[in-house]
Amino acid sequence: MTENVIEVRGIKNQFGRHVVHENLDLDLRRGEILGVVGGSGTGKSVLLRTIVGLNRPVAGTVRVLGQDVSKLAGPAREALERRWGVLFQNGALFSSLNVRENVEVPLRAVPDLPPETRSALAELKVSMAGLPWIANDKYPSDLSGGMKKRAGLARALALDPEIVFLDEPTAGLDPIGADAFDRLILELRDSLNLSVFMVTHDLDTLHTCCDRIAVLAEKRVLTTGTMAEMLEVDHPWVHEYFHGPRARAATASDREGKE
Numbered sequence: 001m002t003e004n005v006i007e008v009r010g011i012k013n014q015f016g017r018h019v020v021h022e023n024l025d026l027d028l029r030r031g032e033i034l035g036v037v038g039g040s041g042t043g044k045s046v047l048l049r050t051i052v053g054l055n056r057p058v059a060g061t062v063r064v065l066g067q068d069v070s071k072l073a074g075p076a077r078e079a080l081e082r083r084w085g086v087l088f089q090n091g092a093l094f095s096s097l098n099v100r101e102n103v104e105v106p107l108r109a110v111p112d113l114p115p116e117t118r119s120a121l122a123e124l125k126v127s128m129a130g131l132p133w134i135a136n137d138k139y140p141s142d143l144s145g146g147m148k149k150r151a152g153l154a155r156a157l158a159l160d161p162e163i164v165f166l167d168e169p170t171a172g173l174d175p176i177g178a179d180a181f182d183r184l185i186l187e188l189r190d191s192l193n194l195s196v197f198m199v200t201h202d203l204d205t206l207h208t209c210c211d212r213i214a215v216l217a218e219k220r221v222l223t224t225g226t227m228a229e230m231l232e233v234d235h236p237w238v239h240e241y242f243h244g245p246r247a248r249a250a251t252a253s254d255r256e257g258k259e
């Protein structure tokens with residue numbers, strides 16, 4: 001049986017009187033790339049933040065790698081956090097640090113790691129994220145959007161995580177850059193045995209990368225399944241999303257790519 005690395009059960013998120021999630025359930029299976037989609041404001045980012053413990057839900061539980069996130073504190077909590085990496089939407093790099101130093105930030109939590117080893121490990125992750133050697137010494141302001149994403153990804157990979165969270169990784173990238181990023185995610189998943197939770201609006205990414213898709217609507221995960229299964233879902237938003245003009249273009253380009 002496939003092991004779940006994330007189990008979200010009965011989550012409720014509410015800000016003031018605004019209920020964002022109610023009774024939301026979701027699983028991430030080990031080794032899969034799960035694409036999380038939904039209309040603007042359906043709470044995709046809030047869900048990601050809830051799973052990594054940056055947002056405390058009003059009700060429900062989140063288990064990551066078998067542990068209840070809300071019940072952990074101190075060193076146990078830090079130990080669990082070291083088993084995942086997050087790429088936030090804009091890369092969330094420290095502007096005063098160069099790329100190598102940004103990637104070194106999570107590595108500073110590792111006790112007794114000599115500075116030269118830390119630096120070498122950071123450079124390895126930078127290269128795994130597909131950046132050239134010279135990028136190590138560049139500051140975020142000198143990087144293109146695609147390079148910033150890759151630097152953010154290198155930092156997410158710094159501690160050899162089992163799970164990677166990606167918040168709209170291809171947003172703002174041109175189609176060629178987005179396609180290259182999709183392929184990088186696939187390669188890294190395969191070579192590092194990652195499980196990937198990816199919030200995305202990008203239909204090409206869903207086609208190229210995702211094993212399963214979860215649709216957020218009506219305050220919960222309305223449905224999950226493969227792309228083929230999504231095409232059969234009889235719900236107005238899901239139908240419009242997966243059968244609309246952009247979906248047709250993505251399907252066509254996917255087919256061309258495979259010919």
Ligand SMILES: Nc1ncnc2c1ncn2[C@@H]1O[C@H](COP(=O)(O)OP(=O)(O)OP(=O)(O)O)[C@@H](O)[C@H]1O
Pocket residue numbers: 015020038039040041042043044045046047
């Ligand atoms: N800290 C907060 N305080 C109050 N409201 C919040 C907070 N965080 C999120 N929200 C609200 O929760 C809702 C969901 O936000 P979220 O950013 O998760 O949506 P999303 O699905 O990721 O949207 P988009 O696709 O536009 O990025 C929005 O209405 C947002 O205003």
